[in-house]
Amino acid sequence: xxxxxxxxxxxxxxxxxxxxxxxxxxxxxxxxxxxxxxxxxxxxxxxxxxxxxxxxxxxxxxxxxxxxxxxxxxxxxxxxxxxxxxxxxxxxxxxxxxxxxxxxxxxxxxxxxxxxxxxxxxxxxxxxxxxxxxxxxxxxxxxxxxxxxxxxxxxxxxxxxxxxxxxxxxxxxxxxxxxxxxxxxxxxxxxxxxxxxxxxxxxxxxxxxxxxxxxxxxxxxxxxxxxxxxxxxxxxxxxxxxxxxxxxxxxxxxxxxxxxxxxxxxxxxxxxxxxxxxxxxxxxxxxxxxxxxxxxxxxxxxxxxxxxxxxxxxxxxxxxxxxxxxxxxxxxxxxxxxxxxxxxxxxxxxxxxxxxxxxxxxxxxxxxxxxxxxxxxxxxx
Amino acid sequence: xxxxxxxxxxxxxxxxxxxxxxxxxxxxxxxxxxxxxxxxxxxxxxxxxxxxxxxxxxxxxxxxxxxxxxxxxxxxxxxxxxxxxxxxxxxxxxxxxxxxxxxxxxxxxxxxxxxxxxxxxxxxxxxxxxxxxxxxxxxxxxxxxxxxxxxxxxxxxxxxxxxxxxxxxxxx
Numbered sequence: 001x002x003x004x005x006x007x008x009x010x011x012x013x014x015x016x017x018x019x020x021x022x023x024x025x026x027x028x029x030x031x032x033x034x035x036x037x038x039x040x041x042x043x044x045x046x047x048x049x050x051x052x053x054x055x056x057x058x059x060x061x062x063x064x065x066x067x068x069x070x071x072x073x074x075x076x077x078x079x080x081x082x083x084x085x086x087x088x089x090x091x092x093x094x095x096x097x098x099x100x101x102x103x104x105x106x107x108x109x110x111x112x113x114x115x116x117x118x119x120x121x122x123x124x125x126x127x128x129x130x131x132x133x134x135x136x137x138x139x140x141x142x143x144x145x146x147x148x149x150x151x152x153x154x155x156x157x158x159x160x161x162x163x164x165x166x167x168x169x170x171x172x173x174x175x176x177x178x179x180x181x182x183x184x185x186x187x188x189x190x191x192x193x194x195x196x197x198x199x200x201x202x203x204x205x206x207x208x209x210x211x212x213x214x215x216x217x218x219x220x221x222x223x224x225x226x227x228x229x230x231x232x233x234x235x236x237x238x239x240x241x242x243x244x245x246x247x248x249x250x251x252x253x254x255x256x257x258x259x260x261x262x263x264x265x266x267x268x269x270x271x272x273x274x275x276x277x278x279x280x281x282x283x284x285x286x287x288x289x290x291x292x293x294x295x296x297x298x299x300x301x302x303x304x305x306x307x308x309x310x311x312x313x314x315x316x317x318x319x320x321x322x323x324x325x326x327x328x329x330x331x332x333x334x335x336x337x338x339x340x341x342x343x344x345x346x347x348x349x350x351x352x353x354x355x356x357x358x359x360x361x362x363x364x365x366x367x368x369x370x371x372x373x374x375x376x377x378x379x380x381x
Numbered sequence: 382x383x384x385x386x387x388x389x390x391x392x393x394x395x396x397x398x399x400x401x402x403x404x405x406x407x408x409x410x411x412x413x414x415x416x417x418x419x420x421x422x423x424x425x426x427x428x429x430x431x432x433x434x435x436x437x438x439x440x441x442x443x444x445x446x447x448x449x450x451x452x453x454x455x456x457x458x459x460x461x462x463x464x465x466x467x468x469x470x471x472x473x474x475x476x477x478x479x480x481x482x483x484x485x486x487x488x489x490x491x492x493x494x495x496x497x498x499x500x501x502x503x504x505x506x507x508x509x510x511x512x513x514x515x516x517x518x519x520x521x522x523x524x525x526x527x528x529x530x531x532x533x534x535x536x537x538x539x540x541x542x543x544x545x546x547x548x549x550x551x552x553x
Contacts, residue, residue, distance in 0.1 A: 088494065090466050093420025100413050154492075174422055 012347065016340055017286045017303070023332070024307045031313035038309055040190055045305040046298070047180060047196040048261040052254030053278045053297045054203050055247050059124075060292040061211065062243035063223030066279045069113040069128030069244065073251025074271035075139045076106035080252070081175070081259060082147065082166060082267070086155045090174035092182060095256055098175075102252040109135060110248030114241030121226070125289070132275060143267055166267045176263035196257065203250070204294050219243055223290070254278075280304055280333040283340040290344075307332060418468065423489045425463045425470075426497040426514055429455040437501045442477035445500060455500070465489065474500055487511050 011018065028038070052070070059067040080102030084094040113131055120127040147153055148164030158170055180193035210216045218239045221229040230236050255274060259265050282292055285300025308329055315325025425447060429439045439457035446452035447463045448470050455461070468491060474483045483504060489496050495514040503510035 087417060088422045089417060089420040090422040091420060093416045093466075097413065097416040097420060100409065100416070 012343060014286055015343055016283055016336055017299070020284050020303045020307065020336070024303060024310065027307065027310045027314040030317045031310040032317060033310060033313060036189065038306060041309045042302050042306055043190060043192055044261070046301055047193045047200070048258050049278070049281065049301050049305065050200045050297060051203060051257050052251060052274060053281045053301055054200070054207065054294070055250035055254050056278055056282050057207055057292055057294070057297070058219065058243045059247050060287070060290065061223050062219040062240055063226070063290065064117060064240060064243060065125040065289045066282070067128055067244065067247045068125055068275045068279065069117070069131055070247055070251035070278060071132035071271050071275045072109040072113055072135050073106045073248035074255035074274040075135065076102040076109060077252040077255035078259070078265060078267070078271060079105055079142070081172065081256060081265060082143070082158070082170065085158055085170055085172065085174060086153050088155065088174065091178040094175040095179055095260055098256050099253055102256065103249060106248045106252035107245055110245035111241060113248060114244035117244060118237045118240055140268060168267055170265040170267055172259060172263050172265055175260050177261060179257060179260050207294060215239070215242065276333060280336050283336050288340065288344050418491070420466060421491060422464060422466050423493060424495045425465055425489070426495065427455065427461050427463060428497055428499045429457060429459045429501060437505045437507060439501050440476055440504060443500065444475040446473045447471070472498060474504065476504070
């Protein structure tokens with residue numbers, strides 16, 4: 001393979017990462033922020049977001065693409081937190097309580113999501129996205145009407161003045177940074193929430209271990225080719241449902257970790273962009289619809305959030321308005337997802353064409369290296 | 382032979398599975414209860430006021446701390462709050478006049494959000510020195526006892542028409 005071809009392959013594979021690194025590096029000087037400040041922000045945001053992004057891995061292994069249905073888990077976590085605040089349960093106990101309330105809800109929602117996705121094989125991403133809108137309607141009804149009217153809420157401070165429904169914004173002061181502050185390490189002027197990082201490391205360990213188990217191997221087999229997996233006796237649909245349930249449960253825990261760090265909950269729309277930003281982060285880290293690793297998660301969170309930190313100030317300095325930076329943030333998020341999907345589709349088509357050529361016996365240099373890796377999973381929406 | 386063993390083993394496995402699932406469910410609920418017991422937050426009002434009937438008097442000056450929280454100084458008429466988690470707590474009072482330290486343990490009812498501790502009552506040994514505190518009850522009591530003497534009273538606007546003046550109806 002020629003050097004030019006190699007460079008082209010490398011760029012097409014890591015285009016999103018490369019573009020992102022360039023934009024972020026270019027935005028740092030005009031933002032005027034110190035490197036120390038940016039690093040501290042990245043550490044904080046790694047603790048806040050990594051768990052959520054890690055929740056996306058298993059569905060990718062199972063060939064279900066990027067799980068936009070993780071929003072369902074986020075809603076379950078929020079319901080748990082609402083109950084923790086209602087009963088006045090503070091500190092890490094409040095977080096555990098929220099998780100225990102959210103767990104059965106997220107399992108149920110994950111199961112529903114898995115069933116629906118099994119009915120829409122090959123279109124999992126768009127199905128998950130629309131399903132999240134549907135469940136959002138149920139969540140809104142539950143929080144806006146059921147809580148306080150059907151389910152009694154003892155804490156009047158969180159209930160709307162009409163007597164039912166939860167207020168727009170909940171103060172999570174009782175659980176604010178309770179996980180982060182269990183052990184806060186101060187090293188070289190940086191504050192590191194040790195327990196949060198230990199939990200994230202444990203989840204990484206779980207993912208590595210899980211991939212080696214029978215179920216993990218089944219998931220990978222299903223992800224590579226469902227028909228072959230079915231022929232090999234693997235219960236394809238059940239395996240896919242399990243992948244989605246685990247992802248939804250992890251998203252529930254991830255949202256609780258995220259919100260305890262933030263310290264307040266926008267009751268009706270905190271979950272809206274959970275899936276969107278998690279997906280953007282893993283794609284920025286170099287993952288694709290069919291391939292992702294733990295490294296992609298951390299690289300992605302660091303890159304995306306360093307961009308989020310610098311872009312408002314860079315926008316302020318360059319264009320005289322911080323709103324430009326905010327707009328840029330949204331634009332970049334959606335742009336990254338679009339670019340990744342386009343590149344993925346392009347690579348899939350290219351690999352299919354090269355595989356076709358090689359079958360016809362046409363000797364082509366490029367066909368040798370690309371052995372049709374992504375052919376089996378083409379057509380994801 | 383093998384089939385019979387399998388047939389016998391199947392209900393046993395089923396029973397064991399049910400037992401394990403039941404045990405997990407019980408453990409799940411127990412952890413939830415434990416989180417409520419240990420994590421529920423209560424507001425403690427620390428009060429240093431005279432009794433209305435004169436049965437006890439406020440302490441001239443003291444330092445009060447609850448559990449291992451930072452202590453605060455209280456003078457007659459003071460009332461402050463402390464947030465505690467869980468049900469069992471200790472209050473430590475250091476009276477400035479005779480440099481006496483009193484330590485008492487108390488339990489806050491689980492579903493009680495706000496509790497008031499009257500330190501002068503506690504020091505005088507009058508029971509109950511710890512009582513539940515609800516805002517609605519306080520308002521009710523204040524209304525029943527009427528406005529304090531010498532202070533301005535607030536009445537509803539429509540009842541405040543002075544005698545001898547005519548009420549005119551506004552034309553539409």
